[in-house]
Each structure stands twice: as structure tokens, then as C-alpha cells.
Amino acid sequence: MGRPRVLSRERIRDAALMIIDRGGLGELSMRRLAAELGVQAASLYKHYPTKDDVLDDVASQIITAVDISAFDTDVDWPDALTAWARSYHGALVSHPNLVPFLASGPGQRDESLRIADAVHGGLTRAGWPPRESTLIGEAVRSLVLGSTFGSFSRRLADDAEVYRGKYPHMGQAHLLRSKASQIASASFELALRAFVDGLRVQFAEVEDRRKRRSTPV
Numbered sequence: 001m002g003r004p005r006v007l008s009r010e011r012i013r014d015a016a017l018m019i020i021d022r023g024g025l026g027e028l029s030m031r032r033l034a035a036e037l038g039v040q041a042a043s044l045y046k047h048y049p050t051k052d053d054v055l056d057d058v059a060s061q062i063i064t065a066v067d068i069s070a071f072d073t074d075v076d077w078p079d080a081l082t083a084w085a086r087s088y089h090g091a092l093v094s095h096p097n098l099v100p101f102l103a104s105g106p107g108q109r110d111e112s113l114r115i116a117d118a119v120h121g122g123l124t125r126a127g128w129p130p131r132e133s134t135l136i137g138e139a140v141r142s143l144v145l146g147s148t149f150g151s152f153s154r155r156l157a158d159d160a161e162v163y164r165g166k167y168p169h170m171g172q173a174h175l176l177r178s179k180a181s182q183i184a185s186a187s188f189e190l191a192l193r194a195f196v197d198g199l200r201v202q203f204a205e206v207e208d209r210r211k212r213r214s215t216p217v
Contacts, residue, residue, distance in 0.1 A: 007039055009047050013061060016054050017095065024097045028055070056109070059102055063111040065091045071122030077203075078196050080122055084115075085140050085192050092148040093184075099149045127207065136199065143195060147188040 015036045019028050030051055034041040048054045067087040070080035092099055116137060123133035158178070163170045 007037065007043055007047070009057065011037065012044060012047055012054065013057050017058050017061070017098070020058070020097045021095055025055075025101055030054075055101055058098065060109055060111050062091050062095060062098065062102070063109065063115070066111075066115060068115050068118040071118045077123055077126035077128070078200060081119075081136070081140065081199075082192060082196055084119060085144060088140070088144045089148060089188055092144060096148050099145055103145050103149070127210075128203065129206065132202075132206070139195065143188075143191055147184065147191065 012033065016028055016033055019032060019036060028051065030041050030044055033051075033054070034044055037044075044054075048057070065087075066084070068084055070083040073080070075083070092102065119137045119140075120130070120133045123136060124130055128136065
């Protein structure tokens with residue numbers, strides 16, 4: 001008979017994420033986590049004092065995967081912003097059940113502050129005023145969290161009779177559920193492109209104002 005696997009923070013964290021992915025945040029408890037790992041709940045407390053500590057570590061693991069390296073290169077700010085948003089979205093879209101915790105959990109995690117610092121620094125170096133840099137970072141966060149929180153198409157019924165007659169413009173709505181993942185991905189890309197394109201226009205205005213201020217009258 002083989003020796004039991006050593007209990008570690010990594011094993012506990014991975015098991016917690018698996019429970020959340022499978023059944024949602026409400027399914028996670030220290031007792032449920034212990035059962036998943038085949039151990040007594042008391043043994044978990046040697047590694048994590050509370051369930052919230054487990055959740056914080058799970059959240060940190062997900063956020064650590066977000067790539068912000070483009071802000072440390074010579075890449076133009078629209079491309080750096082797009083790369084960050086896509087990486088952020090990719091890290092969260094595989095774990096939508098964790099998004100409510102990420103949206104409401106503490107913002108003082110080292111990983112979150114590291115990202116905020118890189119984004120703000122990259123945008124201000126590119127020429128955005130500090131205030132706008134802050135707003136842009138928050139707007140991307142809202143866009144990503146909102147797009148991964150849940151899919152409207154995924155919640156539609158796959159029975160055409162539900163919509164026929166009552167909703168004249170939704171005659172094909174029953175087909176959308178099977179394409180929910182593709183629709184969610186395309187919708188995010190559409191929103192991201194529109195957002196960045198709008199920022200390009202605003203940035204041109206920022207540059208124009210800066211030039212006017214620096215031109216002697």
C-alpha cells in the first residue's frame with residue numbers, strides 16, 4: 001500500500017479551485033475541502049486558518065497568471081492594453097465561478113497591486129494623464145469581470161417554443177445556447193476593440209491639448 005500524499009498548500013488550493021469550478025463558491029467549505037482531499041478538516045488549519053485564506057490564495061494563483069509584460073516594452077499603449085485585457089480575460093474565463101470573489105474580494109493583494117502599478121505606469125509613460133490612466137485601468141477591470149461573470153446566451157432555453165410568438169425578434173434564440181462560448185468570446189473582443197478605438201480618439205485629444213499648451217501664444 002502506497003504512502004499517502006503529503007498535504008500541502010498547493011494541493012489544498014488546487015482542490016479548492018476544483019470544487020469552485022464544479023459547484024460554485026457556495027460549495028466550498030473546510031469540511032467539503034477535507035473530504036475532497038481525503039483528510040480530516042483539522043489538518044487543513046495547519047496550512048490555512050480560514051476558508052477566506054484559502055480563497056485568497058486561490059485568487060492570487062489566478063491573478064498571477066495575468067501577463068502585464070507588454071507594459072515594460074516599447075509596445076504602443078493600445079497593443080499593451082489589449083494584450084493585458086486578453087490575458088486577464090483568459091485567466092478568468094476558465095474559472096467563472098470565482099469571479100464574484102475576485103470582484104468583491106480585497107484589492108490589496110500583491111498580485112493585484114503589481115498589475116495596477118504596471119498598467120498605470122505604462123499608460124502614464126505613454127502620455128496619458130494620471131487620472132485617465134486610473135480610469136482606464138478600472139474600466140478594463142470592469143470589462144473583463146463583467147464579460148466573465150456569466151453568459152446571457154448560456155442561460156437561454158434550447159426549446160424554440162419558449163420564444164416563438166412572444167418574442168418576434170428572437171426566433172433563433174434557442175440556437176444560441178450551444179454557441180455560448182463562441183458568442184461570449186466574440187462579444188468580449190467586440191467590446192475590447194470598441195473600447196480601445198474610443199481611447200485612441202481620446203488620446204489624440206489629450207495630445208492635441210498638450211501641444212496647444214506648449215505652443216507660445
